[in-house]
Amino acid sequence: MKNFCNNLWRNRAHIVMALPGFLILFLIMYVPMAGLVMAFKDFDYAKGIFASPWSQPFYKNIMFLVQSQKTFLNITKNTVLYYLLFTAVGTVLNVTLAILIDQMRAKRAAKIMQTLMIIPVFISYAAVQFIVYAFIAKDTGLINNALGANYSFYSKAAYWPVILTIVKIWKDTGYGSVLYMSVLAGIDTSLYEAADIDGANKFQQIRHITIPSLIPMITVMLLLSVGNVMRSDTGLFYQITRNSGILYSTTQVIDSYVLNQILKSSNFGFPAAASLFQSIVGLLLMLFANFMVRKIAPENALF
Amino acid sequence: MAMKIRDKRRLTPNQVIGQTILTIILVLFTVFCFAPVVLTFISAFTDEITLVQNGFSFWPAKWSMDGMNSVLRYGNKLITSYGVTLFVTIFGTFLGLLVMSMYAYSISRRDFKLSKFLSVFLLIPMLFNGGQLSGYMVFTNYYGLKDSLFALILPLCISTMNVIILRTYIANSIPYELMEAAKIDGAGDYRTFFQITLPLLKPSLAAVGFMMATAYWNDWQNAFLYITSEDKLPLQMLLVKIQKSIEFLLNNANVPASVRASMGDAIPQYSSTMATVIVVTGPIMIVYPFFQKYFIKGLTVGSVKG
Numbered sequence: 003m004k005n006f007c008n009n010l011w012r013n014r015a016h017i018v019m020a021l022p023g024f025l026i027l028f029l030i031m032y033v034p035m036a037g038l039v040m041a042f043k044d045f046d047y048a049k050g051i052f053a054s055p056w057s058q059p060f061y062k063n064i065m066f067l068v069q070s071q072k073t074f075l076n077i078t079k080n081t082v083l084y085y086l087l088f089t090a091v092g093t094v095l096n097v098t099l100a101i102l103i104d105q106m107r108a109k110r111a112a113k114i115m116q117t118l119m120i121i122p123v124f125i126s127y128a129a130v131q132f133i134v135y136a137f138i139a140k141d142t143g144l145i146n147n148a149l150g151a152n153y154s155f156y157s158k159a160a161y162w163p164v165i166l167t168i169v170k171i172w173k174d175t176g177y178g179s180v181l182y183m184s185v186l187a188g189i190d191t192s193l194y195e196a197a198d199i200d201g202a203n204k205f206q207q208i209r210h211i212t213i214p215s216l217i218p219m220i221t222v223m224l225l226l227s228v229g230n231v232m233r234s235d236t237g238l239f240y241q242i243t244r245n246s247g248i249l250y251s252t253t254q255v256i257d258s259y260v261l262n263q264i265l266k267s268s269n270f271g272f273p274a275a276a277s278l279f280q281s282i283v284g285l286l287l288m289l290f291a292n293f294m295v296r297k298i299a300p301e302n303a304l305f
Numbered sequence: 306m307a308m309k310i311r312d313k314r315r316l317t318p319n320q321v322i323g324q325t326i327l328t329i330i331l332v333l334f335t336v337f338c339f340a341p342v343v344l345t346f347i348s349a350f351t352d353e354i355t356l357v358q359n360g361f362s363f364w365p366a367k368w369s370m371d372g373m374n375s376v377l378r379y380g381n382k383l384i385t386s387y388g389v390t391l392f393v394t395i396f397g398t399f400l401g402l403l404v405m406s407m408y409a410y411s412i413s414r415r416d417f418k419l420s421k422f423l424s425v426f427l428l429i430p431m432l433f434n435g436g437q438l439s440g441y442m443v444f445t446n447y448y449g450l451k452d453s454l455f456a457l458i459l460p461l462c463i464s465t466m467n468v469i470i471l472r473t474y475i476a477n478s479i480p481y482e483l484m485e486a487a488k489i490d491g492a493g494d495y496r497t498f499f500q501i502t503l504p505l506l507k508p509s510l511a512a513v514g515f516m517m518a519t520a521y522w523n524d525w526q527n528a529f530l531y532i533t534s535e536d537k538l539p540l541q542m543l544l545v546k547i548q549k550s551i552e553f554l555l556n557n558a559n560v561p562a563s564v565r566a567s568m569g570d571a572i573p574q575y576s577s578t579m580a581t582v583i584v585v586t587g588p589i590m591i592v593y594p595f596f597q598k599y600f601i602k603g604l605t606v607g608s609v610k611g
Contacts, residue, residue: 031429128541
């Protein structure tokens with residue numbers, strides 16, 4: 003104990019330096035965690051989360067979720083399916099792009115192309131939605147003009163899983179490959195030279211040297227994303243679809259639903275229960291995924 | 306076994322074919338990524354009537370400056386919004402970088418008994434999170450941040466991932482012995498951090514700082530939720546407002562003509578909307594190439610383990 007106190011005193015400067023970060027984390031992350039009890043309260047804005055009375059019975063709000071099956075099932079289904087789709091497509095494309103750029107011999111040209119590919123990540127969804135509109139608008143859109151067709155993209159829900167996936171690929175792939183490139187830059191070139199001498203062709207080299215060395219990074223990135231299964235890129239689903247009610251069946255996710263409810267400031271019971279559900283499922287999946295990775299490849303586990 | 310080591314500069318015919326295919330694929334993908342940006346620029350300078358009649362095009366029949374002029378007509382509103390966005394971006398980024406690098410430095414100290422606890426404290430928000438509804442209620446109800454610029458600054462100023470990136474950089478690229486030597490030479494803890502660690506951390510600070518700055522610059526959601534008064538609206542809200550009036554017309558198909566007329570300027574025109582997109586997004590595009598070289602060097606996440 004005395005030892006411990008001595009250590010703290012010796013490190014008092016480090017305590018002082020960690021303190022601002024500690025306080026901000028506490029205020030913006032930890033207090034809202036406690037705020038999730040809102041799911042068990044009859045929320046009254048004037049009283050605030052913690053002073054609002056407990057609902058009777060305490061699972062009243064949770065019952066809302068179960069009763070309003072249609073909305074709840076729909077937003078949960080959309081959230082999970084888009085997560086799976088984006089993660090699968092995103093990982094494959096990010097890794098592929100990183101390898102392709104890495105294989106280019108004309109380094110300067112590769113660099114310039116990479117610069118242009120990263121640009122979309124820096125455009126906010128509030129702006130992207132107007133660019134998307136230019137392509138898919140009914141009368142003035144580029145696609146309808148080019149095809150001489152008259153597709154009404156903004157009124158048919160079935161198109162949207164494809165549209166949103168293309169937008170997501172366009173926006174994030176260039177930047178997503180950067181992390182993998184940093185791993186590729188670190189591979190010992192003598193491995194390739196040795197493989198070359200042994201007569202391995204390019205594809206064999208990629209399969210047996212490049213991809214195995216990317217696996218730890220892929221695992222870490224997937225693990226980090228698992229906790230966000232129930233969360234989405236709100237801007238993508240809210241802005242790009244123009245929050246249009248006709249499209250909700252394929253575009254509304256939990257986050258955009260909750261955002262709508264906050265803006266309407268209607269009944270918070272349902273969204274509060276949905277938020278709790280989001281957080282708990284995220285936690286459980288993260289723990290489960292990490293547990294699995296620990297079993298299979300302990301060196302890649304997060305904790 | 307007769308071994309022939311290839312001359313690195315001379316390519317075999319197979320390699321030439323390979324490189325050509327590779328180049329074609331990458332050029333196509335580059336066009337896919339960049340063409341929409343080009344279209345935005347062209348549309349902003351397309352004559353509005355041409356745009357309505359012929360639709361969006363890479364080769365418009367008639368050019369015009371009207372779109373740009375109508376954006377500049379926002380005048381004071383535009384200047385105020387630029388001011389708000391600049392303040393939030395600069396203040397938020399510097400505050401975040403300072404707070405996060407100090408935190409990262411503290412938990413990277415090997416002889417500091419609290420560093421384990423502080424690492425766990427940092428990682429838990431990645432596992433469990435209050436979500437936006439609870440966050441909104443806490444911010445408005447308990448912190449009184451409704452319509453405050455701090456509601457834009459605080460949520461983005463510290464993130465677990467960024468602290469991990471900084472800590473990994475400190476652990477892998479700054480020799481621990483160097484910091485120890487500074488202490489033996491009589492530099493205090495603060496001095497070691499500010500004069501030895503911080504300057505060496507620059508590539509990572511540049512990469513993380515630029516990502517933070519973009520996040521601040523592009524943040525529309527917090528402004529949408531928290532900001533109500535006109536003189537605190539950031540740039541992105543110019544776009545959100547255009548979107549809102551479109552949404553209104555879209556979801557209320559039979560708005561009477563009189564209401565439409567009274568909306569006047571609020572009914573957006575294509576070219577001026579695209580011009581607004583450029584005015585809002587432009588500064589990042591201009592700054593970005595200067596920071597790009599730090600990305601690969603400074604963003605190595607490496608080991609995330611605590």
